[in-house]
Amino acid sequence: MTVQIQVKNVSKIFGSKPKSAIPLIKKGLSKEEILKKTNHTVGVYDATFDINKGEVFVIMGLSGSGKSTLIRCFNLLNKPTDGSILLDGQDITKCSRDELKKVRQEKIAMVFQHFGLFSHRTILANVEYGLEIRNVPKEKRREIAQQNIETVGLKGYEDKYPDELSGGMQQRVGLARALTNNPDILLMDEPFSALDPLIRREMQLELLDIQERLQKTIIFITHDVNEAFRIGDRVAVMKDGHVEQVGTPEEIIANPANEYISDFIKDIDRSKVFQASHIMTKPNALVSSKDGLNVAIKEMRENGISSVFVVDRSRRIQGIVTIDDAIQGIKEKKSLSDVIREDITIVNEEEYINDLIPKALESSFPLAVVNEDNKLVGYILRVHVLSGLTSDDVNESEEYVY
Amino acid sequence: MPPGWLLFVYHLIKHIKEGEVNTAFSAVIMLMISFPDITFEAGKYVDDLVSFLADNLEALFDFIFFVTSRSISGLTDFLMIIPWWLFIIIIFLLGWYFKSFFSGILYGIFIFLIGTFGLWEEMMITISIILTAVIICLIIGIPLGVAMAFNKWVSMILRPILDAMQTMPSFVYLIPAIFFFGLGNVSAIFATLIYSLPPVIRLTDLAIRGVDKEVVESAHSFGSSRWQTLTKVQLPQALPTIMAGVNQTTMMALAMVVIASMVGASGLGEQVLVSINRIDIALGFEAGISIVFLAIIIDRITNGIAEKVQRRGGNQ
Numbered sequence: 001m002t003v004q005i006q007v008k009n010v011s012k013i014f015g016s017k018p019k020s021a022i023p024l025i026k027k028g029l030s031k032e033e034i035l036k037k038t039n040h041t042v043g044v045y046d047a048t049f050d051i052n053k054g055e056v057f058v059i060m061g062l063s064g065s066g067k068s069t070l071i072r073c074f075n076l077l078n079k080p081t082d083g084s085i086l087l088d089g090q091d092i093t094k095c096s097r098d099e100l101k102k103v104r105q106e107k108i109a110m111v112f113q114h115f116g117l118f119s120h121r122t123i124l125a126n127v128e129y130g131l132e133i134r135n136v137p138k139e140k141r142r143e144i145a146q147q148n149i150e151t152v153g154l155k156g157y158e159d160k161y162p163d164e165l166s167g168g169m170q171q172r173v174g175l176a177r178a179l180t181n182n183p184d185i186l187l188m189d190e191p192f193s194a195l196d197p198l199i200r201r202e203m204q205l206e207l208l209d210i211q212e213r214l215q216k217t218i219i220f221i222t223h224d225v226n227e228a229f230r231i232g233d234r235v236a237v238m239k240d241g242h243v244e245q246v247g248t249p250e251e252i253i254a255n256p257a258n259e260y261i262s263d264f265i266k267d268i269d270r271s272k273v274f275q276a277s278h279i280m281t282k283p284n285a286l287v288s289s290k291d292g293l294n295v296a297i298k299e300m301r302e303n304g305i306s307s308v309f310v311v312d313r314s315r316r317i318q319g320i321v322t323i324d325d326a327i328q329g330i331k332e333k334k335s336l337s338d339v340i341r342e343d344i345t346i347v348n349e350e351e352y353i354n355d356l357i358p359k360a361l362e363s364s365f366p367l368a369v370v371n372e373d374n375k376l377v378g379y380i381l382r383v384h385v386l387s388g389l390t391s392d393d394v395n396e397s398e399e400y401v402y
Numbered sequence: 403m404p405p406g407w408l409l410f411v412y413h414l415i416k417h418i419k420e421g422e423v424n425t426a427f428s429a430v431i432m433l434m435i436s437f438p439d440i441t442f443e444a445g446k447y448v449d450d451l452v453s454f455l456a457d458n459l460e461a462l463f464d465f466i467f468f469v470t471s472r473s474i475s476g477l478t479d480f481l482m483i484i485p486w487w488l489f490i491i492i493i494f495l496l497g498w499y500f501k502s503f504f505s506g507i508l509y510g511i512f513i514f515l516i517g518t519f520g521l522w523e524e525m526m527i528t529i530s531i532i533l534t535a536v537i538i539c540l541i542i543g544i545p546l547g548v549a550m551a552f553n554k555w556v557s558m559i560l561r562p563i564l565d566a567m568q569t570m571p572s573f574v575y576l577i578p579a580i581f582f583f584g585l586g587n588v589s590a591i592f593a594t595l596i597y598s599l600p601p602v603i604r605l606t607d608l609a610i611r612g613v614d615k616e617v618v619e620s621a622h623s624f625g626s627s628r629w630q631t632l633t634k635v636q637l638p639q640a641l642p643t644i645m646a647g648v649n650q651t652t653m654m655a656l657a658m659v660v661i662a663s664m665v666g667a668s669g670l671g672e673q674v675l676v677s678i679n680r681i682d683i684a685l686g687f688e689a690g691i692s693i694v695f696l697a698i699i700i701d702r703i704t705n706g707i708a709e710k711v712q713r714r715g716g717n718q
Binding site for chain 2: 134
């Protein structure tokens, strides 16, 4: 994984003499103290983190936490007061005007909260704007714009004006317009906040879909924890201009850096963040399909369990044997393959708990968890599916995670 | 000769020194009652400035005079070439396109009525004076408005000047107009300009600054140059408000028609002036109502253009 953007000690201060507050930040004074002393507002306070190529990096925080200020530093709509931002090693804070224009035209594009569409232009003219100002010939830019309009599913609306479209469709135009420049990096400033929940959900899925195909680096701003954890590969939590914690959603939920973050994530829907692999138990008893029933009974007795999974030589799941069936089988001189039960539920390790709940309710055995190669990697007792949803038990279930 | 107030202070000190406190006291009382003998002849300086400009920039004023008078007479000649029925049809079509079928017919009738008053030629002269004034207003006003929106210094300097232009009684700037351009239509245009320029400047400024911040940001975020942002995004987005300014400017130019006729502008305003001199109620009414008709037509049509622009402005 290569690092695409390096944010180094970036601060953004608003006021008449922003630079004058920098030494106070270096000294570690708080936002309130600086406001009191110098009458300057700190937008972003000494932010440092890296963003990898091709990941969805979410910056999350409440309003006024500085997240919109920070994202505008990436394309210098806000010039950072201090610190540097390296795009593929190039420090954009030191760019000349022409270099900056080039970076904005070729590398980085932005999608806005209230869409920022040009209401006097048709959808097509909106989408081709980025190419038009680069003087791309009309035929060519039409063609590229058309492709992107189709990518976001707006074919047939080319000659409409933005105010003739619904909010969701307008934001698709915003997305198409950003994609038309074929940037490496997409900045998205609360792009779905102005949409109603159903459309928002749909747009999130579509964004992930587009991301899968185009592999852009996406920096995504949101105040919605569920949205952040649903679409983010990694999440940065901001408060009062500080970046409080950076990590994967699982890391942040499992180990919130401070009280503020644990408060923040309290009402998150865990079932949509945690996957099977997070709550499964690594099997310490397994029976090979070549083993006899005696081996199975011995394994069960030693581990104090009432059933055991049967796998083949390459750990592919074959079925399950219960203690009752095994004892019955020995009495009737049957072999293992005679008493093996195949009506077990197999789930992928990347499935979300949310999707496991109905399966757990239907199945009468523990859920078998397999990886991409169909190899058994663990099992989930049905009771763990439900207990995984409450926060205390998540920490407890940490012990099971290998 | 020292100024009056200095003499007063001198005498006051002298009286007090000589123990004549009573005399000094009554002198102070007198000063409090009536305004002291202090004069600052601001008007004289302006007078000097105007004569200085008229003497030294004669060539420039001659040039402006030449261009303006030529365009007015050219425009009038052109309008007079149009047959009366064609002109009425054009007005009807404009009214129909920008307002409604009924409005078109009404405006056509208005124009026809002005013709029946025997004021056809006067109407054409008035229209060309207004058109010339408005075009010059736009050429000067829109760039100034843009400059105001982008630069707070320009804005700080222009703002009080615009206030003064709008509140200064319009008769006052007829005088320097005569100095520069003599009696006639050009002076009328000059006076009309000063009166009707402020709205288009103000509304352009307001319109540019009122463009949605996110829309401007999005233009920047694609790497637009400042010129591209202005011409492709800010001006088209601001166009509806700018058109409202154009409408106001046109109406104010029309309001100046009678006053401008005092410096020799011909047209409908001149007829009003003549009717006042002759106490001719009939002519006064006909010329007056003709101006009202023109005002209604011009206002409705420019308004209609503004509304259409709201939707389709700047589209390629």
